[in-house]
């Protein structure tokens with residue numbers, strides 16, 4: 603099975619076992635490391651808070667996929683738009699969203715980034731270029747294309763990026779969006795986070811052709827498959843795609859191969875459900891994107907173990923402050939419940 607080939611790292615199009623090789627400056631790599639650790643530690647803390655039932659909004663954790671959001675968003679400017687999905691925390695933090703406001707949103711508090719009315723699946727940070735996210739699979743892809751159309755009509759040099767999962771490749775709107783964006787050479791990039799599963803279904807059981815990046819060919823645009831756990835590959839590929847979009851050379855489809863360590867929704871790995879094997883999970887955990895970058899930085903002498911420890915400590919403290927902030931914040935006023943929502 604293709605899935606088994608990916609899982610064992612034998613697919614020649616994926617060089618997952620290779621060390622990270624990069625022409626990216628050590629400063630930028632370290633900055634991206636901090637973002638990835640922030641996403642990882644945030645998600646781990648959220649998982650604990652879901653287990654203790656302090657957070658009750660359904661949470662789709664991004665643990666294991668951090669390099670995709672971080673690498674792509676690191677190539678974007680603040681004014682560029684990012685559109686996210688039900689698995690949105692990583693995109694929000696990588697685009698520069700406020701940690702406290704995100705945690706408060708998960709507690710459904712008034713101080714949350716969507717005023718406590720969106721929960722985990724509807725985060726937004728318009729001021730940082732994340733106008734919204736949606737749990738409708740594939741739903742934000744045409745919205746990203748619409749934003750790109752607006753940018754191009756306004757002669758703005760901003761671009762938009764649509765993040766979506768492999769599940770969106772089952773949706774007609776994905777293909778319509780690729781066609782229109784390519785036809786009009788719109789400034790948009792399509793980032794498919796292929797984590798091999800759509801809820802409990804493997805890509806092998808849902809896609810007639812599991813090479814999602816090849817769908818681009820039908821719409822006369824470039825499509826590329828990359829190792830989504832290799833931050834330098836994600837960054838360098840996204841940088842080229844963003845430059846093309848900004849120079850009105852049209853969109854690119856990036857298929858980033860990655861893997862979620864936890865179940866589709868919730869804090870557990872869900873191995874007991876029998877849908878994926880421990881062997882497969884272990885294999886992907888060995889390709890941890892955070893650890894891979896950390897090893898590279900240490901080897902290159904770009905950081906020290908002392909600095910790494912300090913980064914982890916500082917981020918943990920920041921997250922605890924966000925938890926306190928969320929706990930102490932009020933719920934939205936009862937009279938306000940019908941504001942900020944579609945009626």
Ligand SMILES: Cc1ncc(C[n+]2csc(CCOP(=O)(O)OP(=O)(O)O)c2C)c(N)n1
Nearest residue numbers: 689737738739767768769770797799800801
């Ligand atoms: C249009 C639509 N169909 C079905 C669902 C139910 N659903 C929610 S998440 C999900 C899986 C999406 O998988 P994928 O796009 O691969 O993203 P991942 O969860 O793997 O990150 C599905 C089918 C939905 N929310 N919207």
Ligand SMILES: [Mg+2]
Nearest residue numbers: 767768799800
């Ligand atoms: Mg998926």
